[in-house]
Structures are given as structure tokens and as C-alpha cells.
Amino acid sequence: MAKVLTSSKSANKPSTVRKIQEALIEEISTGELAPGQHLDENGLAMRFGVSRTPVREALSRLAAQGVLVQKDRRGIFVAEYSLEELGQIFEAMHEIEAACARIVAQRLNLLARSEIEAAQAECLRTAEEGDRKGYLLANEAFHQAIYRATGNPYIAAIASEFRRRTGPFRAKKFESHEDLIASAQSHQVLLNDIFSEDSATASKGMRSHMAESFIQALKMN
Amino acid sequence: MAKVLTSSKSANKPSTVRKIQEALIEEISTGELAPGQHLDENGLAMRFGVSRTPVREALSRLAAQGVLVQKDRRGIFVAEYSLEELGQIFEAMHEIEAACARIVAQRLNLLARSEIEAAQAECLRTAEEGDRKGYLLANEAFHQAIYRATGNPYIAAIASEFRRRTGPFRAKKFESHEDLIASAQSHQVLLNDIFSEDSATASKGMRSHMAESFIQALKMN
DNA sequence: AACTACATTTTTGTATACAATATTTGAAAA
DNA sequence: TTTTCAAATATTGTATACAAAAATGTAGTT
Incomplete structure (x- = not known):
């Protein structure tokens, strides 16, 4: 569901995974990432200069929120609806x-x-x-x-x-x-x-x- | 937010992380895990006979849903409210x-x-x-x-x-x-x-x- | 040319390794 | 006895390694 009160905490440095999360949310809500599009873990890791681990964590969270969907053993995609x-x-x-x-x-x-x-x-x-x-x-x-x-x-x-x-x-x-x-x-x-x-x-x-x-x-x- | 339609998929084997997720949800909603309580990644990994990686993924998802909260560098806790x-x-x-x-x-x-x-x-x-x-x-x-x-x-x-x-x-x-x-x-x-x-x-x-x-x-x- | 069968390459999911930060422990000082 | 500080220990966050599955490519057959 919903993270609440992530702000209001004192001087929270955005902690890699949050940065990735927000960058992806931005790109998804502007439509830069199209519905149905596959997200490449390795590519994102490269792009953000980190390993796959924090990328996967960010993707997981977004999937839990319904912005992304995870297909078993086939990866993570931007949610797409009939x-x-x-x-x-x-x-x-x-x-x-x-x-x-x-x-x-x-x-x-x-x-x-x-x-x-x-x-x-x-x-x-x-x-x-x-x-x-x-x-x-x-x-x-x-x-x-x-x-x-x-x-x-x-x-x-x-x-x-x-x-x-x-x-x-x-x-x-x-x-x-x-x-x-x-x-x-x-x-x-x-x-x-x-x-x-x-x-x-x-x-x-x-x-x-x-x-x-x-x-x-x-x-x- | 919300996963939707996780069921209805044909014969989805529960994929480690989903099993962990559901076990934790069960324990949290029955109150077996008390609000404010700290969750031990290593302990859970041991208990489910897996490594920390899938445990962390399950915890991440639950945190994204608001059932758990993550305190920076201090771990994950059962959500607790004033x-x-x-x-x-x-x-x-x-x-x-x-x-x-x-x-x-x-x-x-x-x-x-x-x-x-x-x-x-x-x-x-x-x-x-x-x-x-x-x-x-x-x-x-x-x-x-x-x-x-x-x-x-x-x-x-x-x-x-x-x-x-x-x-x-x-x-x-x-x-x-x-x-x-x-x-x-x-x-x-x-x-x-x-x-x-x-x-x-x-x-x-x-x-x-x-x-x-x-x-x-x-x-x- | 289209289709199938098999080998190769990618990608995913999980395990392990390791550095950075928190927590705990224990000894010395008040 | 309580407090303070530092070393020891545990835990978190990230990186890397590796097995299993999926995607891709390549022949060979029709």
C-alpha cells in the first residue's frame, strides 16, 4: 500500500534504493516508461552505478504498490491494464x-x-x-x-x-x-x-x- | 499498495518469497507479531531455511504496503501507531x-x-x-x-x-x-x-x- | 521459406561475501 | 554502584557468485 511519512524524518539521505524508486516512479507517471514495458535489472544497475541488489529492492517495492507487476521467472514490467x-x-x-x-x-x-x-x-x-x-x-x-x-x-x-x-x-x-x-x-x-x-x-x-x-x-x- | 490478481494464475507455485510474505502477514494480523516488534532477518532466513535475500524481498514488499516500517540502518519493524x-x-x-x-x-x-x-x-x-x-x-x-x-x-x-x-x-x-x-x-x-x-x-x-x-x-x- | 530441435546466451532467483554502521559488552573512572 | 568510553560483536545494506529457467540463435529438415 502506501508508505506514509517517509518525509518529515530529519535529513534523511535518500538511500540509493529510494532514489531509484523515485526515479522510476517519475518515469512511469510521465509515461516515459510505457505500460507493458520490461525493466532490465542489469541495465538499471549500470545506469545508477550500483549492483542489482538495490535495484531489485526498489522494483520489489514498486511491484508491491502495483505500479509494476512481476511475472514469475520472467521479470518485472510496467503495469498494463485492459x-x-x-x-x-x-x-x-x-x-x-x-x-x-x-x-x-x-x-x-x-x-x-x-x-x-x-x-x-x-x-x-x-x-x-x-x-x-x-x-x-x-x-x-x-x-x-x-x-x-x-x-x-x-x-x-x-x-x-x-x-x-x-x-x-x-x-x-x-x-x-x-x-x-x-x-x-x-x-x-x-x-x-x-x-x-x-x-x-x-x-x-x-x-x-x-x-x-x-x-x-x-x-x- | 495492492497486488491484485495474484491468484487466478494457473498453478502458481508460491515462490519462496510469497510464502514468507504470507506467513508474516498471517502472524502480523493475528497479533502474534506485536506492533513495534523488530524482525530479525537472519532468524527468519534460518526459520524458512533460505538465505537473507528472499527474506529481505518479502520484508521490502510488506514495508511498501505499510504493514511493516523500515527505519534507516536499524531494521524492519511491525508498524506501530499513535x-x-x-x-x-x-x-x-x-x-x-x-x-x-x-x-x-x-x-x-x-x-x-x-x-x-x-x-x-x-x-x-x-x-x-x-x-x-x-x-x-x-x-x-x-x-x-x-x-x-x-x-x-x-x-x-x-x-x-x-x-x-x-x-x-x-x-x-x-x-x-x-x-x-x-x-x-x-x-x-x-x-x-x-x-x-x-x-x-x-x-x-x-x-x-x-x-x-x-x-x-x-x-x- | 517455414518449422522443429538443440545448443548458446541472458536473465532471474537465491546464496554467499564483505564493508559500513549499530548495538552490546566490559573495563576503568567517578 | 553508576557512568563513560572503547573494543568486540551483530546487523544492515550492497556487491558478487552461481544454479536454474527463459529467451535467443543456429542448423537441419521438410
């Missing part, structure tokens, strides 16, 4: 994100709000300028700001992880200038809902309707 | 489980329903008999049946993972006969909600209220 699987992954991601949004709406905190709005301002700016690369970064920051604003690092970690997993598949969606604008505007709708006066009440109402009984029931177990 | 962290973890787990329940309610499928009800029958039986060990198994099966019934292995994997993580902390809650009964009865409330006539409509209504706008907004990104 259309059906992809649909399920997006469904799961949307549920998690909706859960995050609900938590944010309930917790409403001014500092977090200004962070989110700053991120959104950057999204609007880059979208208008048609700065695709810039928008990808700003969009990422926007989503991360929402996850952080939940105040719950565990659900935030899950959400981030889904974002990483779906990165290669979302990347190609932002082709045209219009795509960027539309995306940034949909952020705005989201924010209006989260920060509307009656959002907290609405959210509570929504929870109490059906979810609350689920939650009550599940709490016991 | 009260605040524990609260956050449970909050996250409840959100995920509620999401699962909502998906099940929407998808309502008769085969899945009979599986869930069979699991619940077993819960009731073992609870009445005061069979604690039996109840723990039946309860687990009940939750897993719900996760499976979502038809979404990805969110199911997340839910399962939280269940594993919280295992050691939930375990001690089922001390008395009354605890078992109460838990089994709360299952019943949950089932009534999921399977009620208007559940699907209610669920859709709930979604459309606020969540739908979130989901719409997020879908674009």
Missing part, C-alpha cells in the same frame, strides 16, 4: 477522491483552503497560457493539496498512489488547449462545492443518510 | 469500506448476495456459540465477501490491505461473547441497508447530491 481493468481503476480512484473531498469539506480549514486556491490559480494561469508542461505540474499540485487538506495521510497516500498508477493513462488526455481549460474549470466547480457555505452540512447530511449506517456498522468490526 | 494515527487509519478504512458498500448496493448481483448472506450466517452461528476463533474467520470472510462483491478488485485490494493493517488492533476488541453478538448484529444492519429495495436509488440519490459533482469534476482530471 480497458475493463482501467475502468475499475478509475472507478476506485474516483471513489477515493470523492472520499477525500468529503473529508476536506467536513474539516474545512483556512490554511488548507488558501493552499488549494493558490494551486488552482496556478492551474488557471498555465491553462490560459496553454503551457501544457506547466499545467501538468499545477494540476498535480492541486490534487495533492486536496489530499493533504484531508489531514489524513493514510487516505492521502492511497489517493496519491492511484494517481501515480493512472499517470501514464491520464497523460495523453491533455493534448489541446481546450482540454487544459476544461480541466481547470472543472476544478473550480469542485472548489465551489467543497467550500460552499452549506457544504459541511450537506456533507454531513449525505453521510447520515446512508453512509452513516454503513460506517456505524463497520465501525464495530 | 492514537492519532490509529484514528486516521480507521477513518480511512471506514471511508473505503463505505465506498465498497455503496458500490455493492449499486451493482446488486444475486450470486454475490448469496455469498455475503452465507458468510453472515456463519458469523451469526459462531457468535452464538461463542466460538471466538471461528468468529474471527467468519467475520473476515464476511468482509472479504463484500469487497469481492464490488466487482472491483482494486478497491477491494485497498480495503483488504487496511484490514490487514488494522488486524492487530482490532483483534483484542473481540473478548466477550457479547462483543461477538453485537458485531454480528451490526452486520445485519449493514446488509439490510445494502439490500433494501430502494438502496440502489438511495445510493444514486446520495451520489447525485454532492458526490456526483465531485466525481464529475474529478473525472476530467
Whole structure:
């Protein structure tokens, strides 16, 4: 699942394997490494100037997170999904994100709000300028700001992880200038809902309707 | 995060590291290995009759999933949480489980329903008999049946993972006969909600209220 | 030219080796 | 007796070695 709180530790030097891990995550989420592509342990070892051991450890961890998949005795590959699987992954991601949004709406905190709005301002700016690369970064920051604003690092970690997993598949969606604008505007709708006066009440109402009984029931177990 | 579909592969022999992984998961979720406890690589290697290499790989994976934590240069420990962290973890787990329940309610499928009800029958039986060990198994099966019934292995994997993580902390809650009964009865409330006539409509209504706008907004990104 | 059978080469998974850092032990000083 | 410091020991992280399996290449047959 999810590492949480890897930061916040004092002056943690990135320890070879973490560096490799992050480099690979970066390349996977930008799509530089294509889904289905085989990863060469020896090649990576050479490239990072280390032996296969730490490379394998990094790959193992990413496989445990679902970003990579390991086929028995045949190596490790960038995860690749059928259309059906992809649909399920997006469904799961949307549920998690909706859960995050609900938590944010309930917790409403001014500092977090200004962070989110700053991120959104950057999204609007880059979208208008048609700065695709810039928008990808700003969009990422926007989503991360929402996850952080939940105040719950565990659900935030899950959400981030889904974002990483779906990165290669979302990347190609932002082709045209219009795509960027539309995306940034949909952020705005989201924010209006989260920060509307009656959002907290609405959210509570929504929870109490059906979810609350689920939650009550599940709490016991 | 989450391995998905490790089963369903034809006659996969459990490959040393998977065996170690599952043995450890078992011991952690039963609480046999206490939170905070240090895991001895050499000891485990001896115990499983292998070298440290596959042991370390198994530990790495579990650390990536959050079941274990790795402290730099000091080894690997069973994850241990402060009260605040524990609260956050449970909050996250409840959100995920509620999401699962909502998906099940929407998808309502008769085969899945009979599986869930069979699991619940077993819960009731073992609870009445005061069979604690039996109840723990039946309860687990009940939750897993719900996760499976979502038809979404990805969110199911997340839910399962939280269940594993919280295992050691939930375990001690089922001390008395009354605890078992109460838990089994709360299952019943949950089932009534999921399977009620208007559940699907209610669920859709709930979604459309606020969540739908979130989901719409997020879908674009 | 396409297919099969076998030998060669790579690659994976595991074991062992070793340097760097933590932990423990034990003796000397307060 | 308790504290302090240093040597001894154990453990971690990484490198290398090696057996087993998969991928690749090469003939030989049709």
C-alpha cells in the first residue's frame, strides 16, 4: 500500500534504493516508461552505478504498490491494464477522491483552503497560457493539496498512489488547449462545492443518510 | 499498495518469497507479531531455511504496503501507531469500506448476495456459540465477501490491505461473547441497508447530491 | 521459406561475501 | 554502584557468485 511519512524524518539521505524508486516512479507517471514495458535489472544497475541488489529492492517495492507487476521467472514490467481493468481503476480512484473531498469539506480549514486556491490559480494561469508542461505540474499540485487538506495521510497516500498508477493513462488526455481549460474549470466547480457555505452540512447530511449506517456498522468490526 | 490478481494464475507455485510474505502477514494480523516488534532477518532466513535475500524481498514488499516500517540502518519493524494515527487509519478504512458498500448496493448481483448472506450466517452461528476463533474467520470472510462483491478488485485490494493493517488492533476488541453478538448484529444492519429495495436509488440519490459533482469534476482530471 | 530441435546466451532467483554502521559488552573512572 | 568510553560483536545494506529457467540463435529438415 502506501508508505506514509517517509518525509518529515530529519535529513534523511535518500538511500540509493529510494532514489531509484523515485526515479522510476517519475518515469512511469510521465509515461516515459510505457505500460507493458520490461525493466532490465542489469541495465538499471549500470545506469545508477550500483549492483542489482538495490535495484531489485526498489522494483520489489514498486511491484508491491502495483505500479509494476512481476511475472514469475520472467521479470518485472510496467503495469498494463485492459480497458475493463482501467475502468475499475478509475472507478476506485474516483471513489477515493470523492472520499477525500468529503473529508476536506467536513474539516474545512483556512490554511488548507488558501493552499488549494493558490494551486488552482496556478492551474488557471498555465491553462490560459496553454503551457501544457506547466499545467501538468499545477494540476498535480492541486490534487495533492486536496489530499493533504484531508489531514489524513493514510487516505492521502492511497489517493496519491492511484494517481501515480493512472499517470501514464491520464497523460495523453491533455493534448489541446481546450482540454487544459476544461480541466481547470472543472476544478473550480469542485472548489465551489467543497467550500460552499452549506457544504459541511450537506456533507454531513449525505453521510447520515446512508453512509452513516454503513460506517456505524463497520465501525464495530 | 495492492497486488491484485495474484491468484487466478494457473498453478502458481508460491515462490519462496510469497510464502514468507504470507506467513508474516498471517502472524502480523493475528497479533502474534506485536506492533513495534523488530524482525530479525537472519532468524527468519534460518526459520524458512533460505538465505537473507528472499527474506529481505518479502520484508521490502510488506514495508511498501505499510504493514511493516523500515527505519534507516536499524531494521524492519511491525508498524506501530499513535492514537492519532490509529484514528486516521480507521477513518480511512471506514471511508473505503463505505465506498465498497455503496458500490455493492449499486451493482446488486444475486450470486454475490448469496455469498455475503452465507458468510453472515456463519458469523451469526459462531457468535452464538461463542466460538471466538471461528468468529474471527467468519467475520473476515464476511468482509472479504463484500469487497469481492464490488466487482472491483482494486478497491477491494485497498480495503483488504487496511484490514490487514488494522488486524492487530482490532483483534483484542473481540473478548466477550457479547462483543461477538453485537458485531454480528451490526452486520445485519449493514446488509439490510445494502439490500433494501430502494438502496440502489438511495445510493444514486446520495451520489447525485454532492458526490456526483465531485466525481464529475474529478473525472476530467 | 517455414518449422522443429538443440545448443548458446541472458536473465532471474537465491546464496554467499564483505564493508559500513549499530548495538552490546566490559573495563576503568567517578 | 553508576557512568563513560572503547573494543568486540551483530546487523544492515550492497556487491558478487552461481544454479536454474527463459529467451535467443543456429542448423537441419521438410
